[in-house]
Amino acid sequence: MKTITVREMKAHWSTIESQVRDGETFEVVNRGKPTVHIGPATPRRILKWDDHLASAVPVSGRSVATTIEADREGRW
Known part of the structure; x- marks a missing residue:
């Protein structure tokens, strides 16, 4: 080390x-x-995540809009 x-x-x-x-x-x-x-x-290691949309939000029978609205909880 210099x-x-x-x-x-x-x-x-x-x-x-x-x-x-050069190190x-x-x-x-x-x-x-x-x-x-x-x-x-x-x-940095590049993360390969082919099914990120399928696994990002747990399947709960709700639409994407409903899930986002519930996540925001009146903040917007």
């Missing part, structure tokens, strides 16, 4: 960003005290 100051981070952001993208981590210090850790983001 240590940089806030001033260095602002001045060299594009270089730091490319290094973070490097940074500790940012402000007036000598660590304030932030910057590291690469982890990719």
